[in-house]
Amino acid sequence: xxxxxxxxxxxxxxxxxxxxxxxxxxxxxxxxxxxxxxxxxxxxxxxxxxxxxxxxxxxxxxxxxxxxxxxxxxxxxxxxxxxxxxxxxxxxxxxx
Numbered sequence: 001x002x003x004x005x006x007x008x009x010x011x012x013x014x015x016x017x018x019x020x021x022x023x024x025x026x027x028x029x030x031x032x033x034x035x036x037x038x039x040x041x042x043x044x045x046x047x048x049x050x051x052x053x054x055x056x057x058x059x060x061x062x063x064x065x066x067x068x069x070x071x072x073x074x075x076x077x078x079x080x081x082x083x084x085x086x087x088x089x090x091x092x093x094x095x096x
Contacts, residue, residue: 005039013068
C-alpha cells in the first residue's frame with residue numbers, strides 16, 4: 001500500500017464520482033484505476049459491485065467507511081511528519 005493509493009481512495013470517497021476523483025488527482029484514469037485495483041487486491045476487497053470502483057461510489061458498508069476514515073487519518077499523520085521534517089533545521093532526526 002502506498003500513500004498515493006490512499007490519496008486516491010480518499011478522493012473517491014470525497015467526490016463520490018470516479019471521473020471527478022481522477023481529474024482531481026491529475027492522473028489518467030488508467031493509472032488511477034490500476035492503483036485502486038492494487039489497493040483492493042491488497043485488502044482482498046474484490047467483490048462483485050465493490051463500491052470503490054462503482055460509478056455511484058457511495059461507500060456501501062461500514063467496513064469500507066472504516067477503511068476510508070482510517071486512510072484519512074494516515075494521510076493526516078503523514079502530513080504531520082512532513083511538517084516536522086521541514087521544521088527540523090538540522091536536516092535529520094531519529095525516531096526512538
